[in-house]
Amino acid sequence: MSKENMDNYLEEGMYGAKQTKPSERKRYLGTLRERILLALKKSQVMQQKGLEELAAEMETNPDARLLLNGKISSRFFKEYKKLARQHNIHYTAVTNKQAETDIGLILTSKTAVDRKTIFIEKEEETPASTAGDDSSKGLGSRLKKWLGLSER
Template sequence: MGKAKLDDYIEQGIYGAKQIKPDERRKFLGTIRERVVITLTTSQVMEAEPYPEVLNAMKENKKAQLLLNGNLDYSYHSKYIKRVTELSMEYTMVNNKDYHSELGLVLAYDYAIDQEEIYVAKKDAPSSNQEKNMAENEENEGKGLFSAITKIFKKD
């Protein structure tokens, strides 16, 4: 055995087998981005109602595996675990004491699918139309006749 192979063998014995994209694997609960169908953050998983986008993705991707962040309490995962068992799918609770991922749920295959959009928007986040309407209201505030009259009689 050559010196380089011997060093690799010793390192593998000490640190374990080398992984491809270890940072990405930690973030996506043990898998890599190109295999992911859909994800939820930990705060989204902790919400009372399950996300319909995830439930639909689970129904459409029954061969995928659901990865759940084991750092969260089981009560938050139960609504998704119930659905997984109804669909006879596999799920895994992923515990990594060295790294706390911001993702609470990942639905992924064991091969690449290159899904373009994997992140689900938060339920209470305003849509772009709502943001646009709020911005227009703020711009128009103070431009009407009533606003002008109010400014005249307003005490400074």
């Protein structure tokens, strides 16, 4: 056995098999970007967004798997798990304590699908502010109003 083969053999024995694209796998809950059918960010999961889109993808891709971010409380995944059970989709909670990610949930395929857009980008609804509503103003504006000072 050559020295290079021996070094590779020892490294693999000590640290495990080498992975392709480790930074991508850390971000996407252990899978590759090219396999993702649909991804939701943490904030979207906590607000129960994307259920309709997820249901449509599950119907179209019955062999898909659902990956849930294990750092998010399981109470936020109740509806997503229910949806997965209805469509007979396996789901797994993934917790990687060494990696930080903004991803909350991923529907992934076993093979590459290489979609251009994997995220749901819905416009956030902002409540219309009324003329007498000071909630959109900063603390300084409200303090000046309370003290009777005019704004310039």
